[in-house]
Each structure stands twice: as C-alpha cells, then as structure tokens.
Amino acid sequence: MARAPPVTGYEHDDAWDEGYLKVDDMHEIFYQQYGKKDGKPAIFLHGGPGGHTSKSNTAFFPPALYRVVLLDQRGCGRSRPNACTANNTTWHLVADIEALRAHLDIAKWALVFGGSWGSTLALAYAQRHPSAVGSLVLRGIFTVRAAELAWNFSPCGAPTLFPDKFEEFVDFLPQEERGDVRGAYYKRLMSEDESVSHPAARAWNKWELSASTLYPPTEEKLAQLEDPTWLLAHARMEMHYFANKAWLEEGQLLRPENVDRIRGIPATIVQGRYDVVCPPITAWDLHKAWPESRLYWSDDAGHAATEPTTKKKLIEVCEEYAKLDV
Incomplete structure (x- = not known):
C-alpha cells in the first residue's frame, strides 16, 4: 500500500491569549486560545492520559470560523505541577473543563473535539454537561473497559x-x-x-x-x-x-441511560481501521449504542490523528460543524 501524502490542515497565527487557571489548592491548568476571537468556541482535548497540546492541534479548525481553546490537563504539558497524580481523576478533569468554560465566559462549546483518551474525556464531559456541548468530534475511541485496558x-x-x-x-x-x-x-x-x-x-x-x-x-x-x-x-x-x-464503572460511557443524555448532540466518530492502541471494536460498539452518531472508517490508518485519511476527515467534519446553529 502506497503511503498517502501528508495533510497540512489549517495554519493559525500564534495564540492571542494564554494563561493559567487555578482549579484547586494544588493544580493550575494551562490554556491557549487561537483563531477568531468571536468565533465558534471549540475545545481540543488531548490524549494520553498525560499528553499535552501544541499549536499543531489547531490544524483541524478553520481560523476564520472557530475560537480554538487548547487545554493541558492536570499534571500534563505546561500545567502545574507536572506529572502530579494527586487530585487527578477523570471527574477532576471534567470539572476543569467547566471551570475553564466559565473563566473564558463561553456560554456553550460549539464543538468538543477529543481523540484517544480525549474521546473518553469528551464523552464523560458531554454526558455530565450535555447542555454545554453543541457537537462532538471523536477519534480513536477509548472507553476504558477491561478488555480495552488488557489489549x-x-x-x-x-x-x-x-x-x-x-x-x-x-x-x-x-x-x-x-x-x-x-x-x-x-x-x-x-x-x-x-x-x-x-x-x-x-x-x-x-x-x-x-x-x-x-x-x-x-x-x-x-x-x-x-x-x-x-x-x-x-x-x-x-x-x-x-x-x-x-474512575469509571465497566462500560459506563456506553450504557443506554448515559448515551441518552447526549443522543441529540450532533456527533461524528473517525476511526482508523488498523488502530492497535484503541482497537476499532470500541468505535463500533459506541456507534451501535448511539446510532444517531456518524462513523467514518479510515481504511489506511492506525491510531494517530495525523495520519492523512484520518486528518482529512477530521478537518472536513470540523468545517461542516462550523455551519451548525448550536
């Protein structure tokens, strides 16, 4: 199979805002804002857990349409203290996203974008705060079930x-x-x-x-x-x-009562067919539990968001969702 040419994506100017938000007595989370200051607010949730954000993460979002917020989760990237596991759970991170939304005076996220662990966090956040989410773009689905952890x-x-x-x-x-x-x-x-x-x-x-x-x-x-x-x-x-x-119960994010909370949110799943880190069965299980979502297979990609077919589709979906009235 010939290697597909790289996909560049959108070029953004440097961040027009960045700072730290103190979320408890121990943690300060680092954030940046790019794109259009009065554009549709989108938050990018990085993978890991333990990853970080960089300017390259803005490539999926048209800068003339989106106000892009990058967040380094607790203990990660430029958030302080680095590599700290104390007071650091999924539900702390969900609360941090809400705190950042309030801090930035954002009424509602037009788009929540998450890949790999970011897809876990996006689902957990949307199920906890569905009224704060206008649309979801999810990639490389991970729901922390026992079989996924063992893989x-x-x-x-x-x-x-x-x-x-x-x-x-x-x-x-x-x-x-x-x-x-x-x-x-x-x-x-x-x-x-x-x-x-x-x-x-x-x-x-x-x-x-x-x-x-x-x-x-x-x-x-x-x-x-x-x-x-x-x-x-x-x-x-x-x-x-x-x-x-x-800090999730087995299969929690796929349970009907939890999926029901987000069923009306426009959502697209993009999954690499040869994803070995987050095997495709989880994307399939999520789509079956949530048939209102759209599932696109990247038939020549593994796990990474930067693989050409995956990146191209993610950009297309972000372009499409910018037109939604949310």
Missing part, C-alpha cells in the same frame, strides 16, 4: 502484531519481574527517583509510539522520547488512570 499487554492483543517491540518493552524489566509487567512498570513510574522513573517512562512510551501508526513512527514522533516533561507525565498519568480504570 496492549495481552498475549492475544497488541503484542501479537508487534511482538518484537513488545519483547523490547518487557525485556526492560528484570527477568524476575516479567510475570507482572504492569505492576513492575507501575512501581517504577511512580518512583520519585528520576533515575528509576525516567528510563521506565521512556520504555513505556516507546512501546505505545511503536504501535500508534500504520507506518513506523517518524523521527519527529520518536523525538518526544527525549523530552523529560512529556516523558514522565505521559507514562505516569497513563498508568495512574489505567490502574484506577479512570
């Missing part, structure tokens, strides 16, 4: 497709600890000793990056492994959330 470490899951990369991931650990891979990584990632936590974070993140795209990751993607701020926050926060099942 990346299961002998019948992702390691069957990337056996060499998974073996490297496991071989980072001493032989005697390989019987409980997640437990061994948890102990290291939560260590306050950077000589212990940082090498483990590098190995953890390298395994995920190796499986994230249909084609091997670019040098630019792998360069993140040399960024100490991203490195530990991403790995530690993922482990923190996964170990606690993101």
Whole structure:
C-alpha cells in the first residue's frame, strides 16, 4: 500500500491569549486560545492520559470560523505541577473543563473535539454537561473497559502484531519481574527517583509510539522520547488512570441511560481501521449504542490523528460543524 501524502490542515497565527487557571489548592491548568476571537468556541482535548497540546492541534479548525481553546490537563504539558497524580481523576478533569468554560465566559462549546483518551474525556464531559456541548468530534475511541485496558499487554492483543517491540518493552524489566509487567512498570513510574522513573517512562512510551501508526513512527514522533516533561507525565498519568480504570464503572460511557443524555448532540466518530492502541471494536460498539452518531472508517490508518485519511476527515467534519446553529 502506497503511503498517502501528508495533510497540512489549517495554519493559525500564534495564540492571542494564554494563561493559567487555578482549579484547586494544588493544580493550575494551562490554556491557549487561537483563531477568531468571536468565533465558534471549540475545545481540543488531548490524549494520553498525560499528553499535552501544541499549536499543531489547531490544524483541524478553520481560523476564520472557530475560537480554538487548547487545554493541558492536570499534571500534563505546561500545567502545574507536572506529572502530579494527586487530585487527578477523570471527574477532576471534567470539572476543569467547566471551570475553564466559565473563566473564558463561553456560554456553550460549539464543538468538543477529543481523540484517544480525549474521546473518553469528551464523552464523560458531554454526558455530565450535555447542555454545554453543541457537537462532538471523536477519534480513536477509548472507553476504558477491561478488555480495552488488557489489549496492549495481552498475549492475544497488541503484542501479537508487534511482538518484537513488545519483547523490547518487557525485556526492560528484570527477568524476575516479567510475570507482572504492569505492576513492575507501575512501581517504577511512580518512583520519585528520576533515575528509576525516567528510563521506565521512556520504555513505556516507546512501546505505545511503536504501535500508534500504520507506518513506523517518524523521527519527529520518536523525538518526544527525549523530552523529560512529556516523558514522565505521559507514562505516569497513563498508568495512574489505567490502574484506577479512570474512575469509571465497566462500560459506563456506553450504557443506554448515559448515551441518552447526549443522543441529540450532533456527533461524528473517525476511526482508523488498523488502530492497535484503541482497537476499532470500541468505535463500533459506541456507534451501535448511539446510532444517531456518524462513523467514518479510515481504511489506511492506525491510531494517530495525523495520519492523512484520518486528518482529512477530521478537518472536513470540523468545517461542516462550523455551519451548525448550536
């Protein structure tokens, strides 16, 4: 299969506003605003848990139409303190989105955009605050069910497709600890000793990056492994959330009574057919539970939002939803 040419997306000027919002005695969340100051407000929810935002995330949104808000979630990116798991749960993040909406004097988000873990957070937020959401764009669906959490470490899951990369991931650990891979990584990632936590974070993140795209990751993607701020926050926060099942009951986001709360919100799901990080079955299950949503398959893409077919469709949907009267 020939590699599709890259999709650039929209070019934005630098942020016209940025700042910190103190959300409790411990955490300050960092945010930026791009695009049209009186445009339709859209919030971009990054993945991970433990990812971060950058100007490149604005590429999906026409700058002449949208007021784009980027948020670094608690403990991530430029939010303070970095890699902090205290007072850091799904429901804290949902409350932070509401606090930021009020702080920015936004009556309603015209669009909530989330991919991977961002899709989890977008669904949780919309189900908790449906009147604050005008439309949803979701990519690489993840709902934190037990089978989804097991996939990346299961002998019948992702390691069957990337056996060499998974073996490297496991071989980072001493032989005697390989019987409980997640437990061994948890102990290291939560260590306050950077000589212990940082090498483990590098190995953890390298395994995920190796499986994230249909084609091997670019040098630019792998360069993140040399960024100490991203490195530990991403790995530690993922482990923190996964170990606690993101404070969600099994299948909570797919339950009829919860989907009913968002059934009337225009929503589009874009899913890579060869997504190994967030397998397509979850997007399919969400669409079946929510047939009012639209599901588009990217038949030549894995997990990443930057893969050409996925990125092109996401841009098209954001363009379309800018015309909605919400």
